[in-house]
Amino acid sequence: MSVAAKGPLGSILFEMRTWLRCMLPYTPYVAPFYPTPDSVISRLLDLTAVKQGDVLFDLGCGDGRVLLAAARRGARGVGFELDPQLAADALQAAREAGLEKLVKVVRADAASADVSEATVIALYLSDHGNSRLLAGVSRTLRPGTRVASFYFPVGLPGWEQKLTHTDRTDGLVVYLYKA
Numbered sequence: 001m002s003v004a005a006k007g008p009l010g011s012i013l014f015e016m017r018t019w020l021r022c023m024l025p026y027t028p029y030v031a032p033f034y035p036t037p038d039s040v041i042s043r044l045l046d047l048t049a050v051k052q053g054d055v056l057f058d059l060g061c062g063d064g065r066v067l068l069a070a071a072r073r074g075a076r077g078v079g080f081e082l083d084p085q086l087a088a089d090a091l092q093a094a095r096e097a098g099l100e101k102l103v104k105v106v107r108a109d110a111a112s113a114d115v116s117e118a119t120v121i122a123l124y125l126s127d128h129g130n131s132r133l134l135a136g137v138s139r140t141l142r143p144g145t146r147v148a149s150f151y152f153p154v155g156l157p158g159w160e161q162k163l164t165h166t167d168r169t170d171g172l173v174v175y176l177y178k179a
């Protein structure tokens, strides 16, 4: 059963479980499941000018909603997600939307992703998560890749100079970087 099909209480219990596992010692999980609001997704895609020809990577893609929104704009989406239920939900959502040709989901630690194909990277993680995952993918991250992070800035050394814009619409902050 998908997370959405669990109903309000089931979804809240699922989210709580994802919070708890982030607190375990040595966990690879750097953020709980908490989806980006739709209004922020469209803003993030506008700010990064996602269009046909782009390849958007979502590191920690959850139920795939950012990937689907990018695919609806004609871009390809690649998501990395550790949680098996969420990875399955993301694939199922792509199939149901008829977008499976544009969306790929990898069930793995996003810190090990090869992002050399990415023109855009979307993040909604945590301070620690941004640092851990971006440090992990830094070898394959191409200069010029647009990186957009909802809510959390990137605290890695040198990334203040890569910040190109901070959008604070409705108080929901999106940080934009050029790698």
Ligand SMILES: C[S@@+](CC[C@H](N)C(=O)[O-])C[C@H]1O[C@@H](n2cnc3c(N)ncnc32)[C@H](O)[C@@H]1O
Pocket (backbone or CB within 6 Å): 018, 028, 029, 030, 031, 032, 033, 034, 035, 036, 058, 059, 060, 061, 062, 063, 064, 065, 066, 080, 081, 082, 083, 086, 108, 109, 110, 111, 123, 124, 125
């Ligand atoms: C805050 S949610 C964001 C989901 C989605 N990107 C969105 O914006 O709606 C963070 C997601 O990252 C996943 N995650 C956490 N650590 C991860 C890791 N090391 N590798 C892959 N996925 C991870 C969690 O399971 C969760 O689904």
